[in-house]
Amino acid sequence: MTKHTITPPAAPILGETYVCACGEDLPNRMSAEVHAAETGQCSVCLGSAEEPVAPGFVPELTRACTACAGTGRRREQVVWQLAHAEAEQLITVGVVRDVVAGFDGPFHLSEVADVVRAGLGLQAGRLPVGPRVRDLLLRLQASGEITMLSAPDELLAGTDVVLYRDPQWQRARTLGT
């Protein structure tokens, strides 16, 4: 069986040529993604199972690819894509707002995600509840309903890119009074 290990360009400035162990010519990112999908690999991480935490800033800092749940495989990527779509349908901003209303004091992202997961009767790891809840909490934050209390856990590239592991928020005003 031919190995299809795709290697990204070593120096992107000099051209976007990807190389696959099978010898296939991959002149750009698009052709590399197509080749990854054809050979049963995740088209986001190209089968490496890792993705950069801060693309373009700190390329050597990586985490498990979120598109394929760190497997590098196309099958998992497709399953996970469907799971993301399902999470978006199930977990609406109203669901998260209701959960947040139940917290009098500060609350962590993980606490809200746990309540949402329990409320929907979901097993851990079935749907990407955490990322979906985080997106919706950031939306509530943008509309002024909640305020973030946490300082970033890590600063990358100065203050341009910051990382939060399990951020904490508080309701901006007491609802219903």
Ligand SMILES: [Zn+2]
């Ligand atoms: Zn190949």
Ligand SMILES: [Zn+2]
């Ligand atoms: Zn991947």
